[in-house]
Amino acid sequence: MDEEVERCFACAVPFDFAQRRHHCRRCRNIFCAACTSRERPVLLYRLSDPVRVCLRCGNEVGKENEFVDRHLKGLTEGLEVTVTRGVSAVLGRRQPVSLILSADLKTLQVVDLPSLPAYHDASRPPSSLDCPRILMHFPLVDIGGVSEEGPLSFLILTSTGVRRKFETSGPGQRQAWVAAIREAARLLPSMAGLRKRIEEERIQRATQERMAMAERHEKDALLAKKREKAALRHAIADKYGLARR
Structure with a gap:
């Protein structure tokens, strides 16, 4: 509290x-x-x-506000790309997918967004079949680098050696997303680390406050006992005409 x-x-x-x-x-x-x-x-x-x-x-x-202004909206809305490296191990085929930043701002996800069938009933609540399927993901803290590969492509490298190449529809998109992913990988994990350190500091400070309060209460209780004993001695001394000590 x-x-x-x-x-x-x-x-x-x-x-x-x-x-x-x-x-x-x-x-x-x-x-x-x-x-x-x-x-x-x-x-x-x-x-x-x-x-x-x-x-x-x-x-x-x-710096956080600058990142939100310049990059966050595009990252959370996603970008339609084609995976052109590592596709056989992940998708089994070359197809358009969406590259998007997760809601908790911790992971870059590659999701499959299948179109709904023509007979889909709009009045029916969406099911798990309608939801995006996560094909692979990159925790931002594990992204080791992002490099430009040709006029339309960029390469994401992880600290574990995974390499995934993505192809965009235009050089402007490629350039914007390379900058956005680099900034997200640099800034967001450090922000999460900052929040963790702040929470640890808060817990430590609260613990110190409780210990200090308990120590003060203990001192106050000891002082109250001493005063009670002194008052009792004085009452006895006054009753029998003795000198107070």
């Missing part, structure tokens, strides 16, 4: 009535007003208007 966070995630200033808590809209951590003084759009979370972000996210969100 937010109320359990007693200090700013960045500068560790304690929160009180005057020092309020503020969320960074990108990393979701809790900061003081000074450490969330910047406002930036966070396009990956569909926040097109400037919102409050922490200093670290303010420095990093610019």
Whole structure:
């Protein structure tokens, strides 16, 4: 809970009535007003208007927004391509497929999009037969490189040595997708790693806060016991006319 966070995630200033808590809209951590003084759009979370972000996210969100502006829409909508290398092991035949970025932004997928038969009943809910079939996929973290191969083709290489060649319908598409895949492979895994590190830091900070709170409660309990004992000694001393100690 937010109320359990007693200090700013960045500068560790304690929160009180005057020092309020503020969320960074990108990393979701809790900061003081000074450490969330910047406002930036966070396009990956569909926040097109400037919102409050922490200093670290303010420095990093610019490249992320540029990627979303230039490449993300095309990657998530997909591109019709033809697999021209490794096709026998994957498809068994040369055919158009769609190259698309997965919804979780972690994997580049090659999917088969079969057209619906003429007798398809539009009133019937779609079944698994209507859904795209994933023929192969490339986790972005495993993409070792993307190179241009001729005027219409590009080659994806993975860290495990897999090589897949794709042919587009035009040189403009080839150039745009090579740039987009390179940027996605460079940026998105690092963003996922950042979120993981932020979550680990948040858990660590919350653990430290709980330990500090438990230690304070223990000290307060010991102090209360000492005061009770002192009050009891004073009461006994007053009753029998003894000097207080």
